[in-house]
Amino acid sequence: MPKETAIESEIPTEIVSDEEMSLIEAAFSLAFAGRSASISRHFHRNPLFYKRCNNNSYSLGDIEDGITQKKKKVNESSLFRRFKKKTGLFVTDITSTEWCEKQKEFFLICGKPKASEAMKAGSARHAVLEEGYASNVITKVEVVIRSAEEHWALKMINFIHGTNQLILDGLTRELPLIGFAEDVCMVGIIDEIRMKAGTITLVETKTRSQNNLPSEPQQRNGRLQLMCYKYLWDNLLAHPFLTQHFLQLFNLNPDYMLSQEILEIAIQAGAPVQTLNDILGKYQYVCSMLPETQEQLLLRYEYQEDQSLIGENQYLYDSDWVTDKIRSSLELWKGEREANYAPENERWKCKHCMYAPRCPINTITTTTVQTLEIMNSHCYNHKEAVEAHKEPSQPQEHMGRVDKDAGQLKNHVGKADK
Numbered sequence: 001m002p003k004e005t006a007i008e009s010e011i012p013t014e015i016v017s018d019e020e021m022s023l024i025e026a027a028f029s030l031a032f033a034g035r036s037a038s039i040s041r042h043f044h045r046n047p048l049f050y051k052r053c054n055n056n057s058y059s060l061g062d063i064e065d066g067i068t069q070k071k072k073k074v075n076e077s078s079l080f081r082r083f084k085k086k087t088g089l090f091v092t093d094i095t096s097t098e099w100c101e102k103q104k105e106f107f108l109i110c111g112k113p114k115a116s117e118a119m120k121a122g123s124a125r126h127a128v129l130e131e132g133y134a135s136n137v138i139t140k141v142e143v144v145i146r147s148a149e150e151h152w153a154l155k156m157i158n159f160i161h162g163t164n165q166l167i168l169d170g171l172t173r174e175l176p177l178i179g180f181a182e183d184v185c186m187v188g189i190i191d192e193i194r195m196k197a198g199t200i201t202l203v204e205t206k207t208r209s210q211n212n213l214p215s216e217p218q219q220r221n222g223r224l225q226l227m228c229y230k231y232l233w234d235n236l237l238a239h240p241f242l243t244q245h246f247l248q249l250f251n252l253n254p255d256y257m258l259s260q261e262i263l264e265i266a267i268q269a270g271a272p273v274q275t276l277n278d279i280l281g282k283y284q285y286v287c288s289m290l291p292e293t294q295e296q297l298l299l300r301y302e303y304q305e306d307q308s309l310i311g312e313n314q315y316l317y318d319s320d321w322v323t324d325k326i327r328s329s330l331e332l333w334k335g336e337r338e339a340n341y342a343p344e345n346e347r348w349k350c351k352h353c354m355y356a357p358r359c360p361i362n363t364i365t366t367t368t369v370q371t372l373e374i375m376n377s378h379c380y381n382h383k384e385a386v387e388a389h390k391e392p393s394q395p396q397e398h399m400g401r402v403d404k405d406a407g408q409l410k411n412h413v414g415k416a417d418k
Contacts, residue, residue, distance in 0.1 A: 078335025083108050088185030091228045097329045101339035106355035149256035149276045156283040160269045170195045179232040181326050190229045200293040205300045213311050226297045227322035236287040
């Protein structure tokens with residue numbers, strides 16, 4: 001038997017009492033009762049079949065997710081197959097292509113450039129935001145992850161923890177969502193969710209090195225990020241989770257027995273389970289009971305130097321716009337078209353791009369030859385690193401973190417996994 005390599009991460013430790021679970025169930029019932037009749041009718045038309053197990057947990061019955069999909073020819077040379085087939089897409093994989101598709105292509109092939117001071121400051125600020133909630137929202141401990149099945153199971157347990165925290169306290173942070181855009185699995189980590197008087201608001205906080213609001217393209221990119229979160233959230237409410245497709249995508253064993261450590265964490269979340277299939281059933285159930293988020297989204301900007309608020313932008317969700325953006329990005333990821341350059345009126349982005357010396361849209365002069373050589377060396381070295389870390393579903397030595405209730409499994413790339 002092959003030896004398994006431990007993957008370390010952190011998980012919640014606070015047990016949900018029977019009284020708290022009763023409050024959560026009552027709140028879910030009230031929220032679900034207030035949802036639109038059309039969505040309620042949808043779930044009646046697409047019933048979810050559960051069977052009660054001996055351990056009082058739920059597992060999915062023999063259903064095919066209510067969907068019959070025709071098999072499409074897979075482009076093995078596509079960016080998705082080369083770099084994301086083991087992880088699925090993250091929301092930032094969509095927003096980064098909206099910023100500049102060519103830059104994203106370089107990033108995947110060449111690897112991550114050295115973090116700028118602004119990037120480091122932004123990451124540090126998000127860490128401070130998380131620590132600021134530690135006393136009443138987040139507690140960090142460690143758990144060993146032995147397999148891809150446990151990696152995904154823990155993400156779903158974190159989601160259940162986060163929804164419990166949202167219902168009980170009206171606030172949660174770093175909530176992981178696992179859903180689908182068309183037939184592609186997509187993962188999003190919502191920065192913050194607030195609930196007041198039954199109204200749920202999605203919030204994203206951005207940090208700025210300058211004490212002013214960003215340009216319109218930057219604000220547009222932030223709006224897209226939040227809209228992608230709502231897109232995933234709404235789809236989880238409206239459609240059954242594509243369980244069989246999910247298992248096939250990542251070659252997962254639904255009968256995989258989770259470790260005792262993870263089973264205890266699931267019990268603490270009020271979700272007793274034994275197998276990956278059991279946690280998929282719990283995840284499906286909680287998703288079906290989620291309250292709707294309001295159409296108005298909140299994007300906040302903070303000044304890095306003193307964490308003061310620069311401004312808050314509220315805007316309405318645009319379903320058609322975000323769907324078009326996601327579809328366009330998926331065309332690129334699936335290899336249905338080549339990567340586009342930044343539009344002409346936004347070529348100022350090239351001045352801040354680490355890959356500009358390599359980009360065909362820029363004229364390479366003698367003054368940039370040395371820079372190009374450095375970039376070539378940089379790309380070669382980091383490509384190996386990307387190949388080594390792009391498949392977290394395979395057992396490997398890996399340090400991560402799970403935040404209590406908001407509960408996110410974070411690997412070493414942190415916010416890049418949003």
